[in-house]
Amino acid sequence: MATSGGGNVRNGTHNYRSSLKSDRPLSANSNLKNHVKSKPLSSTGQRRNSTGTIGSASAASKDDDGVPGRVRVAVRMRPRNAEEMVADADYADCVELQPELKRLKLRKHNWDSETYEFDEVLTEFASQKRVYEVVARPVVESVLDGYNGTIMAYGQTGTGKTYTLGRLGEEDTAARGIMVRAMEDILAVVSLETDSVSVSYLQLYMETIQDLLDPANDNISIVEDPKTGDVSLPGAKLVEIRDQQSFVELLRFGEAHRFAANTKLNTESSRSHAILMVHVKRSVKGRDSGLSSENGNHSHMIKSLKPPVVQKGKLVVVDLAGSERIDKSGSEGHTLEEAKSINLSLSALGKCINALAENSAHVPFRDSKLTRLLRDSFGGTARTSLVITIGPSPRHRGETASTIMFGQRAMKVENMVKLREEFDYKSLSRTLDIQLDTLSMEHERQQKAFEDEIDRLSREAKCQISEAEKQYTDALEKERLKYQKDYSEAVKKLEEQMVMVQQKNENSHPTSSGELSAKEVADLKKLLQKETLSRKAAEEEVNSLKIQVTDLKKSEASGKSEILKLHKKLEDEARQKEKLQGDIAILQSQLLQLSIEADETRRQLDRGGSAKDASGPDSLSSQVKQQPPSGNGEKASIAKLFEQVGLQRILSLLEAEDADVRIHAVKVVANLAAEETNQEKIVEAGGLKSLLMLLKSSQDEIIHRVAAGAIANLAMNETNQELIMAQGGINLLSMAAANAEDPQTLRMVAGAIANLCGNDKLQTKLRAEGGIKALLGMIRCKHPDVHAQIARGIANFAKCESRASTQGMKTGRSLLIEDGALPWIVQNANNEASSIRRHIELALCHLAQHEVNAKHMITGGAVWELVRISRDCSREDIRTLAHRTLVSSPTFQAEMKRLKIVL
Ligand code: ADP
Ligand code: MG
Numbered sequence: 001m002a003t004s005g006g007g008n009v010r011n012g013t014h015n016y017r018s019s020l021k022s023d024r025p026l027s028a029n030s031n032l033k034n035h036v037k038s039k040p041l042s043s044t045g046q047r048r049n050s051t052g053t054i055g056s057a058s059a060a061s062k063d064d065d066g067v068p069g070r071v072r073v074a075v076r077m078r079p080r081n082a083e084e085m086v087a088d089a090d091y092a093d094c095v096e097l098q099p100e101l102k103r104l105k106l107r108k109h110n111w112d113s114e115t116y117e118f119d120e121v122l123t124e125f126a127s128q129k130r131v132y133e134v135v136a137r138p139v140v141e142s143v144l145d146g147y148n149g150t151i152m153a154y155g156q157t158g159t160g161k162t163y164t165l166g167r168l169g170e171e172d173t174a175a176r177g178i179m180v181r182a183m184e185d186i187l188a189v190v191s192l193e194t195d196s197v198s199v200s201y202l203q204l205y206m207e208t209i210q211d212l213l214d215p216a217n218d219n220i221s222i223v224e225d226p227k228t229g230d231v232s233l234p235g236a237k238l239v240e241i242r243d244q245q246s247f248v249e250l251l252r253f254g255e256a257h258r259f260a261a262n263t264k265l266n267t268e269s270s271r272s273h274a275i276l277m278v279h280v281k282r283s284v285k286g287r288d289s290g291l292s293s294e295n296g297n298h299s300h301m302i303k304s305l306k307p308p309v310v311q312k313g314k315l316v317v318v319d320l321a322g323s324e325r326i327d328k329s330g331s332e333g334h335t336l337e338e339a340k341s342i343n344l345s346l347s348a349l350g351k352c353i354n355a356l357a358e359n360s361a362h363v364p365f366r367d368s369k370l371t372r373l374l375r376d377s378f379g380g381t382a383r384t385s386l387v388i389t390i391g392p393s394p395r396h397r398g399e400t401a402s403t404i405m406f407g408q409r410a411m412k413v414e415n416m417v418k419l420r421e422e423f424d425y426k427s428l429s430r431t432l433d434i435q436l437d438t439l440s441m442e443h444e445r446q447q448k449a450f451e452d453e454i455d456r457l458s459r460e461a462k463c464q465i466s467e468a469e470k471q472y473t474d475a476l477e478k479e480r481l482k483y484q485k486d487y488s489e490a491v492k493k494l495e496e497q498m499v500m501v502q503q504k505n506e507n508s509h510p511t512s513s514g515e516l517s518a519k520e521v522a523d524l525k526k527l528l529q530k531e532t533l534s535r536k537a538a539e540e541e542v543n544s545l546k547i548q549v550t551d552l553k554k555s556e557a558s559g560k561s562e563i564l565k566l567h568k569k570l571e572d573e574a575r576q577k578e579k580l581q582g583d584i585a586i587l588q589s590q591l592l593q594l595s596i597e598a599d600e601t602r603r604q605l606d607r608g609g610s611a612k613d614a615s616g617p618d619s620l621s622s623q624v625k626q627q628p629p630s631g632n633g634e635k636a637s638i639a640k641l642f643e644q645v646g647l648q649r650i651l652s653l654l655e656a657e658d659a660d661v662r663i664h665a666v667k668v669v670a671n672l673a674a675e676e677t678n679q680e681k682i683v684e685a686g687g688l689k690s691l692l693m694l695l696k697s698s699q700d701e702i703i704h705r706v707a708a709g710a711i712a713n714l715a716m717n718e719t720n721q722e723l724i725m726a727q728g729g730i731n732l733l734s735m736a737a738a739n740a741e742d743p744q745t746l747r748m749v750a751g752a753i754a755n756l757c758g759n760d761k762l763q764t765k766l767r768a769e770g771g772i773k774a775l776l777g778m779i780r781c782k783h784p785d786v787h788a789q790i791a792r793g794i795a796n797f798a799k800c801e802s803r804a805s806t807q808g809m810k811t812g813r814s815l816l817i818e819d820g821a822l823p824w825i826v827q828n829a830n831n832e833a834s835s836i837r838r839h840i841e842l843a844l845c846h847l848a849q850h851e852v853n854a855k856h857m858i859t860g861g862a863v864w865e866l867v868r869i870s871r872d873c874s875r876e877d878i879r880t881l882a883h884r885t886l887v888s889s890p891t892f893q894a895e896m897k898r899l900k901i902v903l
Helices: 032-037 082-087 128-144 161-166 178-189 244-264 298-303 336-357 369-373 394-410 425-506 510-555 560-607 632-645 647-655 659-674 676-684 687-697 701-714 718-726 729-739 743-757 760-768 771-780 784-806 822-828 834-848 851-859 862-872 876-888 890-898
Strands: 067-070 072-077 095-098 103-109 112-117 120-122 149-155 196-205 208-211 273-283 309-319 383-390 414-417 421-423
Touching: 072 095, 072 128, 072 394, 103 394, 112 394, 120 128, 128 149, 128 161, 128 178, 128 273, 128 309, 128 383, 149 161, 149 394, 161 178, 161 309, 161 383, 178 196, 178 244, 178 273, 178 309, 196 244, 196 369, 244 273, 336 369, 336 394, 383 394, 383 414, 425 510, 425 560, 425 659, 510 560, 560 647, 647 659, 647 676, 647 687, 659 676, 659 687, 659 701, 676 687, 676 701, 676 718, 687 701, 687 718, 687 729, 701 718, 701 729, 701 743, 718 729, 718 743, 718 760, 729 743, 729 771, 743 760, 743 771, 743 784, 760 771, 760 784, 771 784, 784 822, 784 834, 822 834, 822 862, 834 851, 834 862, 834 876, 851 862, 851 890, 862 876, 862 890, 876 890
Parallel strands: 072 120, 072 383, 149 309, 149 383
Antiparallel strands: 067 414, 095 103, 103 112, 196 208, 196 273, 273 309, 309 421
8 A cells, every 4th residue: 555755554564575586597396386385375265355464374275275376566667768868857757766675656746755565676777687587487487386377567658568578689688578588497497298388479459369470360269168267268379389499489470460460450569468378288297196107116007097297387478558548648549439449458457456456346357358368367376476667757657656556456466376287187098008008018028038938948858859869769770780780790601601511512521511500500599699688788778768768857847748758759769679679589580590591401411412493383482482391390490480570570571771681581471472371461461562562662683583473472362363453563563574684583573473364353454554565575585484484374364365255254356466475375386395385375275266366366377386286285185175176266267278277
């Protein structure tokens, strides 16, 4: 309240200055908060008509209630300008400032003055910096701490409102005004990553809000939140500020537009209000918001899923229109209505402040746009600083006085300053999303690492197993090779000894050679014992490997499945061992057989003669058995061999790696196959298959020979013949026939095919698969034994064919003739070897029995041979057959007539 006559009644006892931190840099955790909190809180939350009781104590309030904060008012006087220097030269200033007392004396008359107290009194010498710190900085700090703040300049046109608020200070840094300095402080504190600063800049003129940042936008409406009463301008352009420079440019742009707009409207900027709004949104750090624990304990983080807190402070800087009464400005040329409208907002502001100052029940905020916009600044929740500007000239004493009165009233307005913070659910959700991503990435990584680890372990286990396997295999292989080598050596030794025996025998001392053989047998027995010992050693090795495997098992407690695999391998190895033992048994029996053979040789030598070949035409058995059984002793030994060793093992030796072993095994099988009683067993045990396989896979002619011999023996019964055919035997035999050179091999092959030729059912198949051609192909070998088998085959085939023709199952010419056998037949019909001749004679008779063959036979010269047979054949049955055939065939009859042959 003004007091006259220099009274010391003050309108406030609060030391405004004490709350300022003019020389301290701003920080996010500035003391301002402490400052606010240390202030007495209103227990009622009501506006108080305080006259400076801000320092006094009161009860604490809930968070939601604000803290009382009176509108602060500073007065600033402009220095005299050049014009005033001249015009007012003779007059004293109407105002006297007492800054140290925060008092202002307004001279009424030369002899009287009124004294007013303000929160701050700024003389004409006050620097812009000081004005900022005194008037604006506390508000800016509040805004940074999440409160709304207002800084406003009120005063007559030309007193320095714009100078105080809006100077850009580009020409002189010290001249920077409050807007520029405020933004500097804001930008220095906020974090561009987490916080945001955005700005809108408006002009209010004749109750119209224009956007200074978007010239086209010239009628922005005010929107009020019905719940909170907060006002906003959604239509105003909001520009995000990231650096000071862009802000200064924005201000310049806005100012230029303000100037242009006012020119266009024929107005002055002094009649419009400029409003800068700075929205500061800051996320609060250091609180239990969950934001800070991104790298920390996740479970803790998840437990405290409180959304982060954001503080939203809004700084409103208002450069009001000139406060002088409109009719006084004179130069504007507006109608009265216009003038009313021009001044509406400012006078409404005055009315509101009056009402607030007087604590009236009704405050007419709704009367103007300015008061609606500034509702929060006066009597609301904002921290508000007002600077009233005055000039020194006594010519404007009236305006100066009214400005001072405005300031005095404003000082009585009490706000309830309220923290503007809210939970930022969006940002929480964003943070949680990031955390989720991070966790799922981490999970993926761990999963991969886990899988890799499993892979690595199983690889290691596999390596160990294969290592163990390898050791096993190596050891077994070593043993096997050793046995095979020993065996070969034994055989070689035996052969050498046999040669020696023979030589000695030539020198004829049968008894001594017999003794020598006995000695050899003894040697061999020793050898056998040695091998038994080696086998034991092998077994021991197997045992030690078993122990190794067990150890491995123990050390591999983690990989149970691997251990199971290892077990299985162990069993396999045990089986292998068994097989090896079987092999050893076979070798034993082979040794046994050798000893029998040696015995036999000795006996033959003893007898001084050799066994004669007793082969008959229909059996190769004795031929295959190079030494036919000549006594109960050997039959017994073969039986024993069979018994001891087992057929399966003998057959398995057919696949032995060592060629000698294979040959020997084939020989044994061939020998066995010569016995009719064994044939079925051999076939059952897969021997036939193995023999055919040998024909196919082996390159060795000896093997071919012996295998073919064995096949020939097996081919003596009908079932086996069919099996041989079914398993592709003809092809294999044909191949062997084509490749063999040795007459004995060809004899065996031919013998086998010959046997097959005797099967009625197989005729067509045999011929189709080239059996006859193969047979005829072997003619190239001149050996009579081979030719005898070919002849036998042809005879067999002709016989079956004849039977089929007689039964009407075959028509057409003989397949033998078709395959070109006739010339050879005719040629050999009178072969001096009876084994050939007999078969051919028979074959000719069979062919001749069918008229369909007759013509060809005649052309081929067979008539003469048939006639000869009918006359000279030593076997009567054949002779008769030939005769009857010739007589009964009309074709032959005709030919004989032509040739004048009479039977
Ligand atoms: P308003 O905005 O109140 O109409 P201005 O800020 O435009 O007044 O000031 C009018 C004139 O006075 C300008 O030329 C300005 O530079 C000058 N002026 C105002 N205040 C000061 C001050 N404190 N020191 C120096 N010059 C000032
Ligand atoms: Mg101005």
